[in-house]
Amino acid sequence: ETGVTQTPRHLVMGMTNKKSLKCEQHLGHNAMYWYKQSAKKPLELMFVYNFKEQTENNSVPSRFSPECPNSSHLFLHLHTLQPEDSALYLCASSPLTSGRGEQFFGPGTRLTVL
Amino acid sequence: SQQGEEDPQALSIQEGENATMNCSYKTSINNLQWYRQNSGRGLVHLILIRSNEREKHSGRLRVTLDTSKKSSSLLITASRAADTASYFCATDVFTSGTYKYIFGTGTRLKVLA
Numbered sequence: 001e002t003g004v005t006q007t008p009r010h011l012v013m014g015m016t017n018k019k020s021l022k023c024e025q026h027l028g029h030n031a032m033y034w035y036k037q038s039a040k041k042p043l044e045l046m047f048v049y050n051f052k053e054q055t056e057n058n059s060v061p062s063r064f065s066p067e068c069p070n071s072s073h074l075f076l077h078l079h080t081l082q083p084e085d086s087a088l089y090l091c092a093s094s095p096l097t098s099g100r101g102e103q104f105f106g107p108g109t110r111l112t113v114l
Numbered sequence: 115s116q117q118g119e120e121d122p123q124a125l126s127i128q129e130g131e132n133a134t135m136n137c138s139y140k141t142s143i144n145n146l147q148w149y150r151q152n153s154g155r156g157l158v159h160l161i162l163i164r165s166n167e168r169e170k171h172s173g174r175l176r177v178t179l180d181t182s183k184k185s186s187s188l189l190i191t192a193s194r195a196a197d198t199a200s201y202f203c204a205t206d207v208f209t210s211g212t213y214k215y216i217f218g219t220g221t222r223l224k225v226l227a
Contacts, residue, residue, distance in 0.1 A: 004156070042118075043157075043202065043217035056214060090156055102147065103204075103215065105156030 003027045006091050006106035014114050015081060021109045023074040023091030032074045033103065034066060035090040043090070049074060081113045118203045118218035126224045133190040135221040137203030138183075146179060147204045147215065148188050157202065160188075195227045 004025045013019050023032065034046040048056035049068040063085075065077040074091055088110050092103040121136045137146070145164050149157040163170045163179045163186065170177045176189040190197055200222045204215040 006156075040219065042219050045214055045216075048214060088154065092157075102159045102162060103157075105149075105158070107156045108154070110154065 004091060004093055004104050004106035006089075006109050008109060009107065010110045010112075012112045012114065013078070013081065015083070017081075018077070018079040020078065021076040021089055021091075021111075023076075023106055025072055025091075025093040025104070025106075027093060027095070027104060029093035029095050029104070030071060031094045031096065032068060032071075033092040033094075034074065034076055035092065037088040037090055037108070038086075047076075078111075081111075083113050086111055086113045118205045118216055120201070120203055120218045120221040122221060123219070124222045124224070126226065127193055129193060129195055129225055129227050131193055133193050133197070133223055133225070135188050135201055135223070137186045137188070137205075137218060139186075139203075139205045140184065141205075141207065143181075143205045143207075144213075145206050146186050148175075148177060148186075149202045149204060149217075151200045151202065151220070153199075160201075190223075193223075193225045195225050197223060198225045199223060 007022045030051055032049045036044045045058050046060045047066045052068045063080050067075040088108045090108045091106040094101045094103045118137055118139050127133050145162055147162045148160045150160055151157045161172050161177050163177050174191045179186045200220040202217050202220045204217045206213050207216050
């Protein structure tokens with residue numbers, strides 16, 4: 001494992017539910033990322049946080065709400081999702097805030113929206 | 115189409131053979147990285163090559179970069195069943211005042227024992 005953990009590993013939720021994904025890194029990195037991976041599509045960058053500040057929101061719908069309380073933790077709050085939001089959600093961190101270094105990925109959360 | 119595109123989309127070889135996969139991109143880059151992903155898991159960084167480098171080795175991996183053709187290749191020599199995974203290239207893009215990596219759709223490699 002790379003030092004980035006994600007919980008839960010699997011999540012099934014209805015469209016009216018509210019749930020949160022959690023990501024934690026103990027690598028001392030300054031930057032954290034949320035990605036969405038759908039079948040047969042490129043990995044989609046959703047959000048970037050540098051030193052707890054959001055620096056990138058890649059036109060993500062407001063039903064996805066990120067939170068970064070400190071440099072080690074990143075959350076993705078989910079509410080009123082759609083079936084097409086079912087995907088693997090990956091968290092990553094990197095030591096460089098400019099996004100030009102190696103990224104360390106967590107194992108992902110497999111999300112199914114019914 | 116996306117910044118990074120891998121070719122082929124899928125590759126099946128016998129154990130012991132070499133596997134070559136390619137990545138093409140559109141804009142100028144500073145770095146290009148290759149990652150591996152086992153089924154349903156996170157990505158693992160394999161190698162980073164800078165725009166002023168032409169070739170890099172790491173164990174059984176060999177990466178080349180041709181900036182004039184905007185392409186890179188990943189060669190895995192003497193493949194093993196454990197190399198079965200999807201392989202992605204990622205190119206850095208400067209946009210909205212920040213650098214970020216753009217990933218392609220990947221090459222699914224299957225190594226048959």
